[in-house]
Amino acid sequence: MANPPTKEMPAAIQLDTATPISVSVRNVYKTFDTTPALKDIALDIRRGEFFSLLGPSGCGKTTLLRSIGGFETPTSGTILIDGKDVGGIPPYGRPTNMIFQQLALFPHLDVYENVAFGLRVQKKPKEQIDGRVKGALALVRLEGYERRMPSQLSGGQRQRVAMARALVNEPSVLLLDEPLGSLDLQLRLQMHEELRRLQRTLGNTFVFVTHDQGEAMSMSDRIAVMNGGVIVQLGTPEDIYERPQSRFVAQFVGHTNLFDGKVIRIEGSRVTVESDGISLAATTPTPVELGQAVTVVVRYERLGLGAGDTTLRGNVAERMFLGGTVRVVMALSGGRLVTADIASTAATGLPAIGEPVALTFNASDSRVLVA
Amino acid sequence: MSVLAATALDDVGSAAQRPRRSLNGWSIALFIYATAFYLFLYGPIAIIVLLSFNNSEVTGLPFRGATTHWYEVVFARPDLMSALFNSIALGFISAAIATAMAFFLGLSFRRDYVGQQLVLGLVLLPIILPGILGGIVLLIFFGYLGIRPGLYTTVLVAHVNWVLPFAFLTLNGRLQGLDRAVEEAAMDLGARTHQVMLRVVLPIIRPALVATLLFSFSLSFDEFIRTLFVMGYDRTVPVVLWSAIVDRLAPELPAMAVITILISTAGSLCGFAFAARASKRQA
Numbered sequence: 001m002a003n004p005p006t007k008e009m010p011a012a013i014q015l016d017t018a019t020p021i022s023v024s025v026r027n028v029y030k031t032f033d034t035t036p037a038l039k040d041i042a043l044d045i046r047r048g049e050f051f052s053l054l055g056p057s058g059c060g061k062t063t064l065l066r067s068i069g070g071f072e073t074p075t076s077g078t079i080l081i082d083g084k085d086v087g088g089i090p091p092y093g094r095p096t097n098m099i100f101q102q103l104a105l106f107p108h109l110d111v112y113e114n115v116a117f118g119l120r121v122q123k124k125p126k127e128q129i130d131g132r133v134k135g136a137l138a139l140v141r142l143e144g145y146e147r148r149m150p151s152q153l154s155g156g157q158r159q160r161v162a163m164a165r166a167l168v169n170e171p172s173v174l175l176l177d178e179p180l181g182s183l184d185l186q187l188r189l190q191m192h193e194e195l196r197r198l199q200r201t202l203g204n205t206f207v208f209v210t211h212d213q214g215e216a217m218s219m220s221d222r223i224a225v226m227n228g229g230v231i232v233q234l235g236t237p238e239d240i241y242e243r244p245q246s247r248f249v250a251q252f253v254g255h256t257n258l259f260d261g262k263v264i265r266i267e268g269s270r271v272t273v274e275s276d277g278i279s280l281a282a283t284t285p286t287p288v289e290l291g292q293a294v295t296v297v298v299r300y301e302r303l304g305l306g307a308g309d310t311t312l313r314g315n316v317a318e319r320m321f322l323g324g325t326v327r328v329v330m331a332l333s334g335g336r337l338v339t340a341d342i343a344s345t346a347a348t349g350l351p352a353i354g355e356p357v358a359l360t361f362n363a364s365d366s367r368v369l370v371a
Numbered sequence: 372m373s374v375l376a377a378t379a380l381d382d383v384g385s386a387a388q389r390p391r392r393s394l395n396g397w398s399i400a401l402f403i404y405a406t407a408f409y410l411f412l413y414g415p416i417a418i419i420v421l422l423s424f425n426n427s428e429v430t431g432l433p434f435r436g437a438t439t440h441w442y443e444v445v446f447a448r449p450d451l452m453s454a455l456f457n458s459i460a461l462g463f464i465s466a467a468i469a470t471a472m473a474f475f476l477g478l479s480f481r482r483d484y485v486g487q488q489l490v491l492g493l494v495l496l497p498i499i500l501p502g503i504l505g506g507i508v509l510l511i512f513f514g515y516l517g518i519r520p521g522l523y524t525t526v527l528v529a530h531v532n533w534v535l536p537f538a539f540l541t542l543n544g545r546l547q548g549l550d551r552a553v554e555e556a557a558m559d560l561g562a563r564t565h566q567v568m569l570r571v572v573l574p575i576i577r578p579a580l581v582a583t584l585l586f587s588f589s590l591s592f593d594e595f596i597r598t599l600f601v602m603g604y605d606r607t608v609p610v611v612l613w614s615a616i617v618d619r620l621a622p623e624l625p626a627m628a629v630i631t632i633l634i635s636t637a638g639s640l641c642g643f644a645f646a647a648r649a650s651k652r653q654a
Binding site for chain 1: 550552553555556557558559560561562563566570571574575577
């Protein structure tokens with residue numbers, strides 16, 4: 001998913017506890033009429049971090065972003081930007097700039113004037129405006145498009161204008177509200193790289209809202225997964241993917257087989273779970289008790305055709321060629337379906353639809369979720 | 372009814388793209404109907420234009436040769452010229468007031484508030500209220516207040532009252548269609564409320580504003596019934612034309628009518644042009 005860094009990209013910023021906090025959200029609640037949109041949100045975003053808010057639509061991620069930008073007023077709680085409480089400060093007084101979902105370029109202004117807008121309303125001197133606008137357009141590789149109107153640009157070019165328009169103001173925090181949603185896949189992947197490059201070059205804090213887990217994973221230093229107005233898990237992409245703490249995260253991030261069952265054996269962190277008469281070996285991050293109801297999470301790509309701690313037998317119900325992988329759906333004897341993504345190179349011996357097949361996985365690749 | 376005319380024009384445009392059908396009984400009937408329709412619609416206007424050049428002391432056919440004499444008469448008569456000036460001045464002022472009011476009303480309609488439907492109903496009421504009733508109501512109203520009739524007092528109020536609903540309908544669509552995110556983006560980039568208005572909202576809706584001004588001007592320029600009721604000494608063009616017919620034979624009347632038609636349609640046509648530009652921009 002993530003493209004390997006090219007030469008021009010500086011190395012990723014090392015984030016640790018010594019990095020100053022850029023945005024601090026403390027116990028923020030937001031209620032629209034009677035509908036709660038944010039419930040006790042608390043998080044610290046570090047300076048220079050690429051931070052994503054990931055979740056399904058209506059989970060509150062955009063409300064949280066708009067609260068940071070000053071477009072929504074939290075019902076209670078505080079938001080600090082660069083250590084300063086921004087409560088009551090309107091959007092034009094905050095060191096943030098936002099890239100809007102529909103981009104919201106000014107239709108009556110050309111590319112140059114769109115980018116210059118922020119500097120003009122702040123009454124910066126003319127020479128400075130010209131230099132910075134040209135610099136910003138160069139940054140997003142749009143030199144030569146100064147006099148085009150937004151309606152004469154392609155989707156990707158509009159995207160770049162929106163970025164230049166926000167970045168020219170050198171915001172401490174750049175807020176991005178699903179700005180890539182309207183682009184086709186190829187262009188989106190290109191923009192991912194572009195965003196990452198910009199963020200590393202400039203070193204601003206990026207707060208990125210998306211419902212696309214692939215997008216969040218490939219770009220972010222850390223991700224907050226949101227659902228129903230709360231943060232359900234916060235961590236690095238690896239954390240979120242490898243160590244989901246809830247059924248919701250396991251299913252929302254990546255493709256996952258879930259097996260509900262009971263713990264029947266415990267050997268340290270390794271447990272055996274019985275689910276519908278099948279024994280599954282798994283690793284548990286938290287202590288569990290015998291007989292406890294748990295869920296075993298196995299990612300599609302962690303299932304294979306070779307030897308493993310657990311072997312599941314059934315018949316091939318469906319197979320789909322996905323390019324790098326082949327997706328196999330196997331029906332167990334009880335009728336339930338298990339899906340595996342097998343590397344295309346390893347899938348040569350895969351049985352045809354209707355034929356028996358055995359899928360295996362190791363205890364280290366499966367994980368126990370408690371309740 | 373400029374607004375209705377605009378939709379009618381759209382219909383004509385789309386009809387031109389439909390495939391041609393072969394001639395049968397129905398299409399012949401339709402052809403005759405359409406011909407008659409346009410004949411009755413534009414025939415009288417054509418005849419007025421023709422009569423305005425008729426070298427005859429009596430308004431009417433037969434045509435006794437072409438002359439520009441009646442136009443000279445019109446331009447030589449101070450009462451007709453002052454009526455023309457009155458109508459144009461009044462048209463511009465009432466258009467400006469109605470457009471400004473429509474703009475602020477439209478802005479207020481971008482938020483929901485209690486009584487919004489009532490306000491909308493009151494603004495649109497003059498459209499459904501018969502002109503003669505409107506005139507009487509205004510006359511009584513001004514009588515109670517003790518306001519003496521005058522061009523820039525009672526007549527102006529009557530015109531704004533008549534023009535406002537149309538101005539509102541013309542402008543409101545554009546205002547409601549304005550993407551709120553564009554304003555938020557401006558604010559996000561550092562613009563204060565007044566800067567958002569001056570640098571973003573007004574420039575974007577400018578074509579719609581100009582169109583509204585021109586439509587409003589045309590409507591005010593043609594207004595007769597309400598004006599008749601609340602008028603003082605200064606007359607407007609429609610009132611002068613009317614009294615000319617009532618009082619005496621007026622051979623210069625067709626020439627005056629043609630001038631009126633030209634001014635009024637010029638306003639509306641420019642309005643259409645700007646409205647088309649506005650909707651193109653919105654796309």
